[in-house]
Amino acid sequence: MENLYREHILDHYGNPRNQGTLESPDVTCEWDNPLCGDVVRIDLNLEDGRVSEVRFSGEGCVISMASASMLTEAIKGKTIAEMEALRDEDIFEMLGVELPPSRVRCALLPLRVLHKGLAERR
Amino acid sequence: MSGTTVLDSLSLRADFPILAQEMHGKPLAYLDSAASSQRPRQVVEAMDQFYQARYANIHRGVYVLSEEATAAYEQARSKVAAFINAPSPRSVIFTRNTTEAINLVAYSWGRDNIGAGDRIIATEMEHHSNLVPWQMLAQATGAELAFIPITDEGYLDLDALDGLLQENVKLVTFAHVSNVLGTVNPVEEVIARVRKLAPQAKVLVDTAQGVPHLPVDVTAWDCDFLAFSGHKMCGPTGVGVLYGRQELLDSMPPFLTGGGMIRRVELTHSTWDEVPARFEAGTPAIVEAVGLGAAVDYLNAVGIEAIAAHERELAAYALERMSAVPGVHIVGPPAEHRCGLVSFTVDRVHPHDMAQILDWEGVAVRAGHHCAQPLHRKLGLTATTRASFYLYTLKEEVDRLVAGIEKAIRQFS
Numbered sequence: 311m312e313n314l315y316r317e318h319i320l321d322h323y324g325n326p327r328n329q330g331t332l333e334s335p336d337v338t339c340e341w342d343n344p345l346c347g348d349v350v351r352i353d354l355n356l357e358d359g360r361v362s363e364v365r366f367s368g369e370g371c372v373i374s375m376a377s378a379s380m381l382t383e384a385i386k387g388k389t390i391a392e393m394e395a396l397r398d399e400d401i402f403e404m405l406g407v408e409l410p411p412s413r414v415r416c417a418l419l420p421l422r423v424l425h426k427g428l429a430e431r432r
Numbered sequence: 433m434s435g436t437t438v439l440d441s442l443s444l445r446a447d448f449p450i451l452a453q454e455m456h457g458k459p460l461a462y463l464d465s466a467a468s469s470q471r472p473r474q475v476v477e478a479m480d481q482f483y484q485a486r487y488a489n490i491h492r493g494v495y496v497l498s499e500e501a502t503a504a505y506e507q508a509r510s511k512v513a514a515f516i517n518a519p520s521p522r523s524v525i526f527t528r529n530t531t532e533a534i535n536l537v538a539y540s541w542g543r544d545n546i547g548a549g550d551r552i553i554a555t556e557m558e559h560h561s562n563l564v565p566w567q568m569l570a571q572a573t574g575a576e577l578a579f580i581p582i583t584d585e586g587y588l589d590l591d592a593l594d595g596l597l598q599e600n601v602k603l604v605t606f607a608h609v610s611n612v613l614g615t616v617n618p619v620e621e622v623i624a625r626v627r628k629l630a631p632q633a634k635v636l637v638d639t640a641q642g643v644p645h646l647p648v649d650v651t652a653w654d655c656d657f658l659a660f661s662g663h664k665m666c667g668p669t670g671v672g673v674l675y676g677r678q679e680l681l682d683s684m685p686p687f688l689t690g691g692g693m694i695r696r697v698e699l700t701h702s703t704w705d706e707v708p709a710r711f712e713a714g715t716p717a718i719v720e721a722v723g724l725g726a727a728v729d730y731l732n733a734v735g736i737e738a739i740a741a742h743e744r745e746l747a748a749y750a751l752e753r754m755s756a757v758p759g760v761h762i763v764g765p766p767a768e769h770r771c772g773l774v775s776f777t778v779d780r781v782h783p784h785d786m787a788q789i790l791d792w793e794g795v796a797v798r799a800g801h802h803c804a805q806p807l808h809r810k811l812g813l814t815a816t817t818r819a820s821f822y823l824y825t826l827k828e829e830v831d832r833l834v835a836g837i838e839k840a841i842r843q844f845s
């Protein structure tokens with residue numbers, strides 16, 4: 311379990327990919343984890359039904375921020391249906407570490423934000 | 433009492449077998465007593481014995497076992513009453529916890545006594561359980577909420593309180609000790625100002641974080657209501673206390689209704705039993721109450737003054753050591769005005785990650801908003817890490833906390 315803060319996770323935390331916000335995004339959502347107050351916002355634009363641009367912002371622990379950074383990389387070029395099909399297990403696989411039970415919610419916050427944003431878009 | 437008695441925490445730990453274990457291969461340093469304390473085996477054994485030899489439902493049982501169980505339950509009430517210097521055991525009501533005690537006042541006293549345009553004063557440092565019930569009451573009645581602000585040092589701004597104490601104030605409610613800042617509020621001073629400037633107002637003190645650690649005297653304080661939980665003071669979960677001034681309790685309608693709290697029931701209406709039974713509907717947490725009585729015995733035997741002195745010393749030591757670590761920011765006042773808890777943030781280390789690293793060092797702390805979101809917002813923070821101490825906490829556990837913080841800083845910088 312002490313392998314939680316592996317190099318690739320700390321790398322995404324220290325050098326977040328796709329950090330920032332978009333001017334007038336097609337999909338946007340901000341949501342928090344009420345337990346710890348972590349906040350994640352995800353903005354994305356679609357072109358021909360696929361993600362052309364994506365940014366995340368927010369404030370949180372290593373796990374939630376690394377998960378957000380990895381998620382933005384993973385959904386570039388994806389369709390809405392493909393993003394909707396993403397499951398919790400995909401996030402765990404992406405992070406590639408064994409999460410203590412108390413950190414599962416941190417890891418899943420960005421995916422929840424994405425799904426909420428997609429649902430609200432309808 | 434002198435308050436100079438030195439606590440022998442190391443020997444006391446023999447009463448807390450749960451503390452003698454390892455986490456991640458390191459000895460457990462349990463620094464989360466503000467969330468819930470551990471309980472000594474004396475409490476667990478008292479409950480165990482009661483279940484195995486003395487248990488029956490209380491009241492109305494015309495047989496020895498039930499009569500004895502009733503006596504034990506009522507004896508626990510007397511012990512609690514004496515512990516807070518209540519004038520009579522009748523003014524002590526057993527609830528589930530602090531939260532339920534406060535809700536009892538909000539629903540029973542509140543719905544009868546608060547109306548549109550009335551003012552309820554709370555503070556910016558309240559735990560959600562001494563905030564949300566008043567929000568609900570204000571919404572239901574059209575009353576307004578006002579808040580005693582906190583100063584930058586983490587004290588209540590008492591001069592601002594004076595300005596709020598107008599004719600329409602019906603209730604002033606505040607924490608004895610803040611569960612985030614650790615501030616010990618000047619209860620008597622607050623109550624004196626209320627009595628002087630708004631004599632019509634009632635006062636509720638939330639001593640969930642006070643009574644486990646400091647002497648509490650409702651008679652000297654002259655408060656109207658007092659709420660606390662058993663599980664933070666070496667007692668079991670599932671039992672808490674509401675103290676109320678006798679005339680007030682006698683005038684209040686029930687909160688929960690059903691069996692055990694009525695005088696006479698017709699098919700369409702009923703009349704209420706006397707206090708405290710009126711407020712203890714249904715079968716109460718009998719064994720937990722007995723356990724709370726045993727916890728009070730334990731705290732009395734150790735000495736609440738000695739516990740207070742021990743924690744003050746630990747808090748002073750922790751503040752000194754932690755503030756010497758670059759990047760560590762402590763919230764709340766200096767040691768002489770706080771209980772044994774320290775909340776802090778660390779540059780570039782999120783509280784969740786801090787708590788995680790500390791866990792791997794065997795140090796159990798809490799990270800988050802500690803059910804005080806408005807306070808964190810006021811402090812400009814989303815979360816803090818909190819280490820909290822009790823009678824069994826050792827100085828070397830504070831050292832391990834500091835070493836863990838330093839390790840986390842190294843790891844993330």
Ligand SMILES: Cc1ncc(COP(=O)(O)O)c(C=O)c1O
Nearest residue numbers: 529530531559561611640641661
């Ligand atoms: C100041 C304060 N008030 C109220 C509570 C609520 O106590 P309980 O959860 O036992 O009802 C707590 C517990 O954390 C507290 O610290």
